[in-house]
Amino acid sequence: MNGKKSSQIIQQLVFAGPATLFFILIIVIPFLLGLYYSFTNWNGVSGEVSWVGLSNYQQIFTSDDAFRTSFWFTAKFTVLGVLLTNVLGFFLAYLLTKPLKTRNILRTIFFMPNVIGGLLLGFIWQFIFVRGFTAIGDSTGCSFFTLPWLGTENTAFWAIVIVFVWQTAGYLMVIYISSLNNVPKDMIEAAEIDGANRFQMLRSIIIPLIMPAATICLFLAISWSFKMFDLNLSLTKGGPFGSTESVAMNIYNEAFSKNRYGLGTAKAIIFFLIVAIITSLQVKLTKSKEVEA
Amino acid sequence: MDTSKRYQAGTMATELVMLLIGLVFLVPFYFLFVNSVKTFGDLLTNAASLPASLEWGNYVRAFQTTNFPSAFFNSAIITIVSNLLLVLISSMAAYRMVRRNTRFNRVLFLLFVAAMVVPFQSIMIPLVKVTSTLGLMNSIPGLIICYLGFGVPMSVFLLHGFIKSIPAEIEEAATVDGSNAYGVFFRVVLPLMKPMLVTVFILNTLWIWNDYLLPSLILQSQELRTIPIATFAFFGQYTKQWDLALPALVMGIMPVIIFFLFMQKYIIEGITQGAVKG
Numbered sequence: 001m002n003g004k005k006s007s008q009i010i011q012q013l014v015f016a017g018p019a020t021l022f023f024i025l026i027i028v029i030p031f032l033l034g035l036y037y038s039f040t041n042w043n044g045v046s047g048e049v050s051w052v053g054l055s056n057y058q059q060i061f062t063s064d065d066a067f068r069t070s071f072w073f074t075a076k077f078t079v080l081g082v083l084l085t086n087v088l089g090f091f092l093a094y095l096l097t098k099p100l101k102t103r104n105i106l107r108t109i110f111f112m113p114n115v116i117g118g119l120l121l122g123f124i125w126q127f128i129f130v131r132g133f134t135a136i137g138d139s140t141g142c143s144f145f146t147l148p149w150l151g152t153e154n155t156a157f158w159a160i161v162i163v164f165v166w167q168t169a170g171y172l173m174v175i176y177i178s179s180l181n182n183v184p185k186d187m188i189e190a191a192e193i194d195g196a197n198r199f200q201m202l203r204s205i206i207i208p209l210i211m212p213a214a215t216i217c218l219f220l221a222i223s224w225s226f227k228m229f230d231l232n233l234s235l236t237k238g239g240p241f242g243s244t245e246s247v248a249m250n251i252y253n254e255a256f257s258k259n260r261y262g263l264g265t266a267k268a269i270i271f272f273l274i275v276a277i278i279t280s281l282q283v284k285l286t287k288s289k290e291v292e293a
Numbered sequence: 294m295d296t297s298k299r300y301q302a303g304t305m306a307t308e309l310v311m312l313l314i315g316l317v318f319l320v321p322f323y324f325l326f327v328n329s330v331k332t333f334g335d336l337l338t339n340a341a342s343l344p345a346s347l348e349w350g351n352y353v354r355a356f357q358t359t360n361f362p363s364a365f366f367n368s369a370i371i372t373i374v375s376n377l378l379l380v381l382i383s384s385m386a387a388y389r390m391v392r393r394n395t396r397f398n399r400v401l402f403l404l405f406v407a408a409m410v411v412p413f414q415s416i417m418i419p420l421v422k423v424t425s426t427l428g429l430m431n432s433i434p435g436l437i438i439c440y441l442g443f444g445v446p447m448s449v450f451l452l453h454g455f456i457k458s459i460p461a462e463i464e465e466a467a468t469v470d471g472s473n474a475y476g477v478f479f480r481v482v483l484p485l486m487k488p489m490l491v492t493v494f495i496l497n498t499l500w501i502w503n504d505y506l507l508p509s510l511i512l513q514s515q516e517l518r519t520i521p522i523a524t525f526a527f528f529g530q531y532t533k534q535w536d537l538a539l540p541a542l543v544m545g546i547m548p549v550i551i552f553f554l555f556m557q558k559y560i561i562e563g564i565t566q567g568a569v570k571g
Contacts, residue, residue, distance in 0.1 A: 015388060098307055102315075261418055
């Protein structure tokens with residue numbers, strides 16, 4: 001009996017031990033440490049860390065304009081980016097479920113931007129915005145392309161939105177396609193017989209039935225856009241004048257450029273809370289709209 | 294008769310619209326490839342036109358300045374080793390947690406799920422402290438250990454869902470045949486998990502291969518640079534030298550594009566699987 005129990009303990013250690021150990025070392029301990037450091041004036045270098053209570057949080061909420069700017073930028077970007085990439089992703093998926101001859105190659109093309117990392121994509125698009133768009137504008141005379149895309153606050157914002165949508169729509173499309181393929185054919189046929197037009201069919205049958213996919217796609221898009229860092233860094237570096245600095249980048253700079261680690265961790269905790277609250281609210285909200293086929 | 298004709302015309306219109314959108318999606322790649330073989334003067338005067346002459350020398354220079362083979366090798370080692378270890382430890386943990394549904398394992402599983410919501414940026418600052426205390430800084434094995442920690446929650450979560458669908462009777466039969474717990478796992482359960490292992494492998498590969506932030510915090514030496522870090526460093530040094538930068542970007546994206554084109558079926562399936570279970 002005793003031998004059996006100890007063999008169970010050994011099995012638990014062998015099977016679950018390594019995963020648990022790395023998880024604790026790399027996620028749990030830093031998370032708890034971060035919680036502690038957010039109440040200190042840690043500067044990352046000196047061994048001396050003193051407790052400052054809530055003053056980091058107070059500073060963030062009362063006098064940190066850069067953080068506020070980055071927060072509003074991220075919020076605005078998330079709303080537009082999530083909306084547009086989901087609309088485009090769904091639209092592409094919807095049309096790709098039609099019997100098109102080129103659907104496989106089209107699916108490949110739409111998905112391809114997604115396999116490239118945000119950092120490299122940002123650099124590629126930097127060239128497109130600076131040189132490529134100018135060249136198109138010069139030869140077509142279309143003023144849309146001759147805008148100083150990365151030079152003004154408004155256009156730089158849209159530049160990031162454009163690249164984000166181009167990068168992520170294909171991923172969401174794949175999820176929407178598999179969901180659309182699961183819409184029962186007989187329901188579509190029944191609606192057709194009842195004389196429903198295409199728009200009514202989309203609104204009353206297809207969209208309610210693909211709500212589970214929408215839950216996932218919204219969740220993914222929200223977390224991608226909220227955590228955006230690489231694309232931001234390589235495309236605009238937060239410029240012009242810090243107008244496109246995402247929250248993630250603001251946290252990074254606070255700690256690793258300004259060496260205010262305590263303040264940085266306090267921002268990181270706030271960031272975690274915001275992401276956790278928004279994503280769980282969204283999942284709850286869209287889950288309540290899901291129906292059974 | 295009439296409706297089928299109209300339907301076909303409609304499908305053709307859709308097809309044309311979609312092809313047009315497809316072309317728009319490809320425009321960035323056109324600019325990238327075409328300008329990567331132009332002289333600096335040529336790409337400044339007209340970035341949209343085809344190259345006046347093919348300057349393959351751009352690639353040679355970019356290949357040497359970025360030290361591409363070293364970056365490629367580092368990226369490959371990190372991605373492959375992290376993936377193999379992740380798949381191994383995650384499937385073992387997930388298996389144990391499903392088949393030994395103790396209170397401890399239930400709490401552990403909940404912790405894994407909760408951790409999936411934690412953004413990397415919200416723990417990266419103390420992580421640097423922890424990794425330097427543990428001596429994991431500036432080393433590829435150290436970075437791999439970080440990937441194990443960050444990868445475990447989602448990998449365990451996906452595999453956990455999958456193992457639940459494998460009937461336990463298969464394992465019981467193997468136990469009767471005299472296999473111990475380890476034998477049952479490696480000879481019976483692991484092969485059955487293949488579809489989900491492929492999914493986990495694909496999702497982790499795309500993540501680790503393209504990751505910039507974590508390696509940029511952990512690796513400092515030039516010879517340890519991965520492709521994203523080498524690209525970033527290169528851009529810092531040769532700002533606006535597009536005749537060097539564009540070929541470097543083409544080389545940087547080629548491995549993952551080739552991987553995608555060959556593994557497309559699995560990638561698309563993997564994403565669908567990952568999303569449905571997630």
